[in-house]
Amino acid sequence: MSGAKPSSAPLCTTTPLKLQDGSAATDAKVFRSILGAMQYLTLTRPDLCFAINKMSQFMHQLTQIHFQQLQRVMRYLKLTMNFGLTLKKPTSLSLYAYSDADWGGNLDHRTSTYAFVIYVGGNPVSWLSKRQRTVARSSTEAEYRSIATTTAEIMWLMNLLSELGIPIPTPTVSHISTMDQRADILTKPLSRAQFIPLRSKLVVTDGDPILQGCNR
Template identity: 50%
Template structure:
């Protein structure tokens, strides 16, 4: 069972529910999000309606809790790595919020093959194209990549090669290193110049990844169960029950 949260929200058609109970549950789930990236999109979506939740929101919250109960032993499996390469997946669900047509930014950052930082967040303004929405997600991920790089530098942990950022939008990927579309993107010039500066200085590599291999897709929208479970596994969110059981000697 997965939390299917493709919500079309029409609060005036729903009855109100106790705000305190709804907020308490969402607040607890925010802490759980620190170790369960597969819950990020659902928690982000439900958190947007804490000021006036309805019975529809409570219904989807119960579905999320049902999914959580069925995957109680799931967690991130950390594997030993010989190299500390920094790699990030970034994606955006363009106009995916049906109530105001804003987009959702998402990124998933790996250090040495293990997920260390992730985000699913509603963009503050409406993007006028998919390239714009994706590029804003790229800029958000870039700031976090630079922060991790600086932290590793202060800890005297060198990166053998520049961080790699993977985006499934060809236009946004091309824009990171080529100014040919600059005239169409002046309204996001700050993000534009920030990312291009990192690429130009060799501090970041931006490459295209196919949509089917875009792991951050799980953080931007609801997915069919098979696809959800596939991406969840690639996030290294696995059933830890076999670890908790331990081993029985002969």
């Protein structure tokens, strides 16, 4: 991959990912090895959560298109090698969350992908991108399931912070526009124009200037 062209987004928006895509089957050994190593990246790179979660759904029936998309994820990593979470000292320890669901986005089973990202003091501390187990009958049902999972995570975090002696007010839940929906990056492939602003709002930024400063 040293000579490969970098990619500005991990997945292509025009190539549908599904089990039966018409391309030839290919050896899954290398695919599984690379994807297994990438799983660890999701601990500090929420911008990669959806792509890695989506690719892992095809390990048992791998095709050439799946492998090409994995290579695209690697080309994105090449471009963002020094990217990571930029945690800042908060001015207040407010807790808030973004929750979203892509209704019927799975082309094989028509299940939905749900996601959340939770912030404490302006820093993301918990995030998830996962396929729902059953088919939602409407977008509202898919969204409610996502909200329920997000609420459970919020309650767990509030209890943890309470045990640490850190009081957190109950987070406000309200509707926001699609452009401000930070969890959208965790539910579906996005174009470069959509992906980069949301990645910035996840506080995933280029750490190269910081690294250069440490070396001076």
